[in-house]
Amino acid sequence: MRSLIGYAILIVIILFSCNNKSNQQYILSVDNLATKLENAAKNYSTIDSIALVEISEKVKYNCSEIDYQSEDINNRVIITYGQINKAIEQIFKTDIQIKKDLKIRARQINDLLYDINNNLMDTGLIKPAIKNEKESIKNIIDRMNYNYERVISEKNTYDSLNPLIEKLILKNN
Numbered sequence: 001m002r003s004l005i006g007y008a009i010l011i012v013i014i015l016f017s018c019n020n021k022s023n024q025q026y027i028l029s030v031d032n033l034a035t036k037l038e039n040a041a042k043n044y045s046t047i048d049s050i051a052l053v054e055i056s057e058k059v060k061y062n063c064s065e066i067d068y069q070s071e072d073i074n075n076r077v078i079i080t081y082g083q084i085n086k087a088i089e090q091i092f093k094t095d096i097q098i099k100k101d102l103k104i105r106a107r108q109i110n111d112l113l114y115d116i117n118n119n120l121m122d123t124g125l126i127k128p129a130i131k132n133e134k135e136s137i138k139n140i141i142d143r144m145n146y147n148y149e150r151v152i153s154e155k156n157t158y159d160s161l162n163p164l165i166e167k168l169i170l171k172n173n
Contacts, residue, residue, distance in 0.1 A: 023116050026126050030113045030133070037109065037137050041102050044144040047095070047151055055158050056088045062165050067172040081161045087154045094147050101140050109133060 063082050066073070112129055115121040121129070 023119070023123075023126075026116050026130060027113065029130050030109060030116060033130070033133050033137055034106070034109045034113070037102070037105055037140070040137075040141045040144060044098070044148065047148060049092070049095075051155075052088050052091065052151065055155065056085050058162070059085045059088075059158070062162070062169060065169045065173075066165070067169075073168070077161060077164060080157065081165050084154050084158050084161075087150065091147055091150050091154070094143065098140060098143055098147065101136075101143075105133070105136055105140060108136075 059081065063078075063085075066078065068078075112121075112133060116126060
């Protein structure tokens with residue numbers, strides 16, 4: 001009877017140690033996801049929202065100063081210039097959602113890591129959960145990249161059109 005209990009304890013120890021070793025690969029995968037998310041969030045946080053607000057305010061002001069009756073007006077330029085403000089508003093809306101999603105993903109990753117570390121999750125569910133987190137993180141990173149590219153695009157549009165608009169305003173005043 002003692003040897004049977006001894007074997008049972010040995011089997012439990014072996015299973016536990018095998019389970020921890022097999023979970024190590026999952027733990028490393030989740031840690032890598034957490035690092036990837038953190039790095040993406042750091043890079044994304046370099047967007048200068050104050051500069052965007054200043055651009056938006058300047059565009060609003062200049063659009064209110066334009067004499068739309070002037071013969072010198074190039075409607076395509078004015079329309080493109082006026083759309084900068086709408087694009088910046090959309091960038092900020094997307095930014096708010098991205099930041100919410102970053103918090104949610106970070107919490108999900110921490111929960112997943114906790115569950116794996118404490119063997120609270122069936123190993124058959126771990127792979128799909130990690131796959132889901134990878135897809136979600138990729139989605140967030142893609143949206144961050146897109147939003148960042150829009151910021152650059154709108155700044156470039158502003159930089160190229162604002163001198164023309166200000167020159168037009170000065171000419172007509």
